[in-house]
Amino acid sequence: MGSIPGVSFLLLVVSVSLLTSSSVQGGKILVFPVDGSHWVNMNLLIQSLHSRGHEVTVVRTATSWYVKENAPHYHSLTITLPAAISIEQEDFFVTFLVKMLAIHKEGATLRSFVNFYWEMLGTLSNIHRQASLLGVEMFENKTLMQSIRDTQFDVVLLDPGLPVGVLVAHELKLPTVFNVRWITSGEGHFVVAPSPTSYVPTSGYAASDKMTFGQRVKNTFHYFLNTCIDKFIVCPHYDRLVERYFGPDVKFYHLLQAADIWLMRVDFVFEFPRPTMPNIAYIGGFQSKPSKPLSSELEEFVESSGEHGFILMSLGTLVNGLPVEITSEIAAAFAQLPQKVIWRHAIEPPNNLGNNTLLVKWMPQNDLLGHPKIKAFVAHGGTNGIYESMYHGVPIIGIPLLFDQFENVLRLEARGAAKVVDATKLTRQSLLEAIQEVVHNPSYRNNMKRLSALHRDKPMHPLETALYWIEFVMRHKGASHLRTESYKMPWYAYYSVDVICFLVAVLLMLTAVVVGSIRFLCIRLCRRRKTKKE
Missing domain, CATH: 3.40.50.2000 (Glycogen Phosphorylase B;)
Structure with missing residues (x-):
């Protein structure tokens, strides 16, 4: 399915829809x-x-x-x-x-x-x-x-x-x-x-x-x-x-x-x-789907990366930008890479911006993730970006910022498909090392490709x-x-607390009856022996 072009994929989805649904x-x-x-x-x-x-x-x-x-x-x-x-x-x-x-x-x-x-x-x-x-x-x-x-x-x-x-x-x-x-x-x-x-x-x-x-x-x-x-x-x-x-x-x-x-x-x-x-x-x-061709400007920039390929960075829809001291470190790390970088950045350009980095206010993220020259995705760990990256088999350098993003990137890291960088401790060196590890260690891409194959292998x-x-x-x-x-159900019924209490009470009662009976028999037996001795 991974090699099906966009038009064929659309026809397949429509065909499956017509065959499987009672509309x-x-x-x-x-x-x-x-x-x-x-x-x-x-x-x-x-x-x-x-x-x-x-x-x-x-x-x-x-x-x-x-x-x-x-x-x-x-x-x-x-x-x-x-x-x-x-x-x-x-x-x-x-x-x-x-x-x-x-x-x-x-x-x-x-x-x-x-x-x-x-x-x-x-x-x-x-x-x-x-x-x-x-x-x-x-x-x-x-x-x-x-x-x-x-x-x-x-x-x-x-x-x-x-x-x-x-x-x-x-x-x-x-x-x-x-x-x-x-x-x-x-x-x-x-x-x-x-x-x-x-x-x-x-x-x-x-x-x-x-x-x-x-x-x-x-x-x-x-x-x-x-x-x-x-x-x-x-x-x-x-x-x-x-x-x-x-x-x-x-x-x-x-x-x-x-x-x-x-x-x-x-x-x-x-x-x-x-x-x-x-x-x-x-x-x-x-929301995942095959990529479409890029605009001529983006395609020209991507192709200029040569054998090194390019890296994508986006913080999603909620956060337009990070504090300037962090973006400056990110820009300095990008400037040291041989890869080209496309960075969705809607506010003022950061310091230390390299010639290899293109800032855009909007980008066709899915289409870029599906491009054959992409090497890695620097992302905040939002669900949409995670699934698009997984669909296209692109490993992630995660910089989680808010809410569930920390859990999302941890799940990929646990599967060997991502490397996590702490935003509060981010330096140009730590980010550079994380990117180089993901780009040059084939295990990250192989693990993400495996997840991609599993993710796509569905009946519908x-x-x-x-x-x-x-x-x-x-x-x-x-x-x-x-x-x-x-x-x-009330909580005590859902967790069977009432049943457990009832069974414990019955067990205690049975224990009391058994212990009482044994004690009673022992007392009577002792009395009989005492009577016989007298």
Whole structure:
């Protein structure tokens, strides 16, 4: 499959689609996306659904950063909030990153560490408070809600990172499909499938599935911490919303766990093995596709690299640039390479920029990763870039900056397909050595090529898998037969604490009866012997 050109690949996907799907003609889909890099994934799904004849309506806020009001492949419902959701402001992630790097670089004292995370928790709470207001604005607008009901949507497709769409789906009595990796408490598996902390790394803790005792202690602590943050910082905003509009008998977390299908942006070629459930469909790498020819300017630059080839660098969609002291070190390292470098860099050019480095504000990342002259990808470790790089078999020099990026690059490093550089300790020499090791040691490329072969070897392209399950839910008005009802059980029943207590009580009672009986018999026997002696 790796050698199939773009046109043939497209024909193959269309053919598989026609042969394997019982299509839903003219379905209506209501979409609640999350802005930023998450929208890149959701938008691809929407485009594909539109191309199959479905009518898609996207709920967006008036201040949305990426989700445009007008687009050829969807209609939009624009909701005006009292204030913009923080993550819809372009400088939010840059500001957050600068603060985090400053704390780590200066050496975090207990006070600075506590202050930073206290501020982070406050920001997290504010993000979800603002997001919950989207539900208030919709529920209070009776005309809008009636218009949505009259449209007679078939399904709600949403990203549960900001899960207000779950509440709207419940109000409309519509089945839900999650386009998900992250939810309010972290990685999505943790609320839908068994996730033993003995070998399943917790969100926020970069570890493999082979943990030492100390790592398992830390992993369990992170799980407990994530649960507390979710329960006391995030969920109260949605709990209040649920109680206000649905009453005390409805639980927000039950609505979240009751999704019909979870389209999990995960591939076990990349993710560590873990338990799963019947209503989880894995679509990791669904955005990956064969590369297309480059523009004449980029192709000329790439070809000028000769036998040395070129290196790509990008920090993704959320962070336009790093602090100048870091970018200067990166530029100095690039300047010492024989390879050409293409660097997505949207702000002021860094110091020490070499003649071999081309700065661009935007680049066709997938097409560059698929070019035969590429040698390595210097990346922050975002999921989209990870899967595109894995699809094309390009090894990675990881500079993780935020959130799940540390866990992502660790997974590739554990498989010998990446080398990680700490951004807070990055120097021109450390970066140069990491790049040279990845470029000149064939094991990195061979390991990534092996992952690429495994990733591509599927009965159906992940995008087709996603479309199939969305249409499945539309055809059957849900997928409740695939969903366990265990989420409705109280915790003591789920973990069989009551059963264990009952069995322990029975065992104690039997022990007491046996011990009592033996004691009674021994006493009687002693009395009889005493009587005979007398």
